[in-house]
Amino acid sequence: MCSNKNWPAWLQVKWEAKASFFARTVQKKVKTELNNLMIALTGKIGTEEVKRYALSLKEDQKMLPKNRHTRLGYLKRGLDQLIPELDTVFICELLGQLNSEMRPTSGEPRKATRDYPHKYAIPFEGWPRKDRALWNDLMRSPTSKIAGYSEPMIKTYRDTYGQWVKHREEAGLGYGQETLELVDSFLEKINNRDITSHTRSNIVQRIISVICDFEKLEEEQVDEFLEYEETGDLDEKFEDLVLQTQSEEFLPYGEAEEVLTVIEYLQACSRMLKRQAIPEKGKAARIVSPHDLYFLGKSLCEAAKKNPVKSTEMAVQYRNGLMIQFLSHRPVRLSNLMDLGIKQGKDQLCFGGTIDLENWETIWPAAQMKNRHILKIPLPEIIREDMDTYLKSYRPILKGSNPTTQLWLSREGGRPLSAGQFESKVKKLTKQRLGVDVSPHLFRDSNAQLLVKEDLLWAIPNILGHLSEKSSETYKGQAEAYHAWKVQRQNIQKITEDSVF
Numbered sequence: 001m002c003s004n005k006n007w008p009a010w011l012q013v014k015w016e017a018k019a020s021f022f023a024r025t026v027q028k029k030v031k032t033e034l035n036n037l038m039i040a041l042t043g044k045i046g047t048e049e050v051k052r053y054a055l056s057l058k059e060d061q062k063m064l065p066k067n068r069h070t071r072l073g074y075l076k077r078g079l080d081q082l083i084p085e086l087d088t089v090f091i092c093e094l095l096g097q098l099n100s101e102m103r104p105t106s107g108e109p110r111k112a113t114r115d116y117p118h119k120y121a122i123p124f125e126g127w128p129r130k131d132r133a134l135w136n137d138l139m140r141s142p143t144s145k146i147a148g149y150s151e152p153m154i155k156t157y158r159d160t161y162g163q164w165v166k167h168r169e170e171a172g173l174g175y176g177q178e179t180l181e182l183v184d185s186f187l188e189k190i191n192n193r194d195i196t197s198h199t200r201s202n203i204v205q206r207i208i209s210v211i212c213d214f215e216k217l218e219e220e221q222v223d224e225f226l227e228y229e230e231t232g233d234l235d236e237k238f239e240d241l242v243l244q245t246q247s248e249e250f251l252p253y254g255e256a257e258e259v260l261t262v263i264e265y266l267q268a269c270s271r272m273l274k275r276q277a278i279p280e281k282g283k284a285a286r287i288v289s290p291h292d293l294y295f296l297g298k299s300l301c302e303a304a305k306k307n308p309v310k311s312t313e314m315a316v317q318y319r320n321g322l323m324i325q326f327l328s329h330r331p332v333r334l335s336n337l338m339d340l341g342i343k344q345g346k347d348q349l350c351f352g353g354t355i356d357l358e359n360w361e362t363i364w365p366a367a368q369m370k371n372r373h374i375l376k377i378p379l380p381e382i383i384r385e386d387m388d389t390y391l392k393s394y395r396p397i398l399k400g401s402n403p404t405t406q407l408w409l410s411r412e413g414g415r416p417l418s419a420g421q422f423e424s425k426v427k428k429l430t431k432q433r434l435g436v437d438v439s440p441h442l443f444r445d446s447n448a449q450l451l452v453k454e455d456l457l458w459a460i461p462n463i464l465g466h467l468s469e470k471s472s473e474t475y476k477g478q479a480e481a482y483h484a485w486k487v488q489r490q491n492i493q494k495i496t497e498d499s500v501f
Helices: 009-021 024-041 047-058 065-082 089-102 129-140 151-170 180-191 197-214 219-231 234-245 256-276 290-306 312-329 334-338 381-399 419-434 442-453 457-464 469-498
Strands: 354-356 361-364 375-378
Touching (some): 009 024, 009 065, 024 047, 047 089, 065 089, 151 180, 151 197, 180 197, 180 256, 290 312, 290 419, 290 442, 312 334, 312 419, 334 419
C-alpha cells in the first residue's frame, strides 16, 4: 500500500480513525488518490486547491475517460470521509462531464459483459406498495429465513424478486394475481439471457423463497403439496392448511389453492432447470483424500522451517501450508476461513470468526454462518504446533507494523489475505503436487467422501454446517456415487487380475 508520509499529521490521524469505513478493496485506491493529491498540493488543503487538482485530473488526456472517472470517484469518497468541510460538489460536475464522454457515439447501448441481477429488476423504491410492505414485514419477522441472511445475500434475494415484480408489472398484474402463463413468459425471458441453467434455477428458487416467506409457508410444505398433487389428495391437504392457519385470511396472496398452484409450478420449473444444468466437468476426478491434502500442507510448512532465512517468501509458503492443513481437518466455507481473527481478551467483540489460543478453539458467531448457528470447534491437535510456530515466527513477518488481529495475512504490509488470492494459490499448489487443481470448496467434498467411506453419513450436516437437509443429501449422493464407482472399479480390477486366460 502507498505511504502517507506526505500527509499532514492531522490527516494521518483522521485516516487511522476512518480507514475502516472503506471496504478492503476500496481502501488502497482511496489512499492512493489522496496521496497523489497531497504530493500535488505540497501546501494548503482548501477547496480551490483541490478544485484545480481535480480539474487537471479530469483533463489528463493520457488516461481514458473511464480511468479519470474512476480516480475522481475515489478522490471524492476519500475527501467526503476525511475532510467533510470541503465542498466537493464540483467533483460531481466533473464526473457528469466525464460520463457524457464515456457514452458510445453510435447511440446504441453498450453490451454488458456480465449478468447482473439488478439490471433486470425494479429497484426496491419502485416496487408496488403491497410488495414493499410485505418485504418490510419479512425483514422484521423473527421467523423469516431471508431476514437472517447476510446483507449481500439479502440484496441478492431482493434484486431477484425485483425481476419477478418487474415482469409482473409489465404484464399489468398485481401481487396475488400471478398466473401460470406469467410463469411461462418469465421463464422464456430468463432463458434468453446468457446464463447457465443452474443460475436460472437459482433465480426461480429465490423467488419461491421470498413468496414462501411472504405467505409464511415452509418450502418443504410446498414439496409435500407436490407429492399430494401426484396422489390426488390435494383437496385434503388444503383443508389441513386451513385448519393449521385457522383463517383463510392467513395468506395475503389470495386463495390458498391459487398460491400453491403458482408456487408449485415455479418449484417444478426450478427442478426442471436443475436437471438441465450441466455438471461441473471433472469434479469427481479432482476430489482428493483429506490425508493427501493434509500431507501437502505439512510438507510446505516443513520445507519453510528448514530454510534458515525467514523471508517473506517462506512466511507465505508456511501460511499456505498451514491453511491447507486447517481446511483438510476443518472444511469450513472459504469466507469463514478468511474471516478468522485472533482473540485478544475475554471481552473482545468480534464480528468475524476468532481463534482462542488459550483453549485452542475456533469460534464463529451465528451471524457469520450460513445456517445461522454458532460454530465452536477445537483446533486439531495435529496442527497446533504449526499454528503456534506461524503465530510466533511467520505471522510477524507478514504483519510488519500493522496492528491487525486478522489471522491470515498477505505479503502486502499486513493486509488481510483475500479469498481469491488463497484460492488461486491452492489450485496452483495442488496441481503441481497432486496432479489436479483442488479448490478450497472441494475440501468439503473430500471430507464428505471420507465420511461416507467410514459410514458416518449422520455427521455430514454437522461437519459441513448445512442450512438444510437437502444440501447434505446432495453431498451424500455425490460421495456415495463416487465411492460406489471406486469400489466397482477395484472389484473389476481384482477380478481381471485373478482371471487366468
